[in-house]
Amino acid sequence: MAKRGKINQRQRILEEAAKLFKSKGFAGTSMRDLGGEVGMEAASIYNHVKSKDEILESICFYISDTYISQLAEVEQTATPYREKIETLIRQHIRLMLEEGAAVSVANNDWKYLTGDKLTAFKDARKRYEHGFAALIEQGIAAGELQPVNVSVALFTILSAVRWVELWYRPGRGVSADELEQNILTMLLNGLAK
């Protein structure tokens, strides 16, 4: 029970930290700010996390590990390429809707990672982009996808999806399902009839 409580506290600290980093930036957030949000003395927070840097690492790698494991699963599933890409886009949108603050931190504050952690994060991003690009390439080779330039296709998808963070607010007339379905329509079928 004691251990479980400690894990939950850590989880709560990470969640509040992600929200603070998103709104004030990693550099602009102090352990005192974080203490205020979780209702703990800054000193007590160190019973659950090692440092502000360690919090950032946990958030960034939670997101990049999620992306990488989703990619690995899609790569191994025997479905048409079109479906593989649809699944990745769908997962991207869902992660953003469910873990918006953490995704935002991984997108914007990863540059405050240092040393090995920075290298590992950049490597994970490259692994994801290369894996996603390879699926597009294979889909084109298999005749399932249009013969577009793979980089342009990849970055158009990632840009469209990433920006959801900046403009989408739930409850303003577009539901999460509608958002997902419409982005998939735009990217896979296009706007023109």
Add this chain to the structure above:
Amino acid sequence: MAKRGKINQRQRILEEAAKLFKSKGFAGTSMRDLGGEVGMEAASIYNHVKSKDEILESICFYISDTYISQLAEVEQTATPYREKIETLIRQHIRLMLEEGAAVSVANNDWKYLTGDKLTAFKDARKRYEHGFAALIEQGIAAGELQPVNVSVALFTILSAVRWVELWYRPGRGVSADELEQNILTMLLNGLAK
């Protein structure tokens, strides 16, 4: 001739300022930095521009005026909606490729505008987004476009196009024409066959 020279000097100051604002941010750029780039004493720069704020205004409104006049022209041209939207996407990409630094400043540093100028810039952006959205809506009503949610379609297009600034570098294997054509294919026809 003297007047012409003065206009050219002002133009050159604005171009160098856009590059500096893009790389160092508006807040991080001083008139002394700008003087260094254009090879003038900071004091002499004031013969051509009123202030750093006025430089920012000129850059932001140059870009927003360009968008608005392109939109107005497209609205008045008697072509199918699909073509209207294609033209706007194409112009967006071209402006980014030709005036990358100024577009970046208008995208990122507009928030340093103040008072009436800030209001006018936000109004111009709204006018553009509403006008673009109306064309999508009319295109759907006319049966030329897929019945997507208009906001999702608009922001997917704007996000995909805006991000070109962040990932595209000419001369890395994708030409400007190829970039334009591939983005149009993705957004209008979709990736799937």
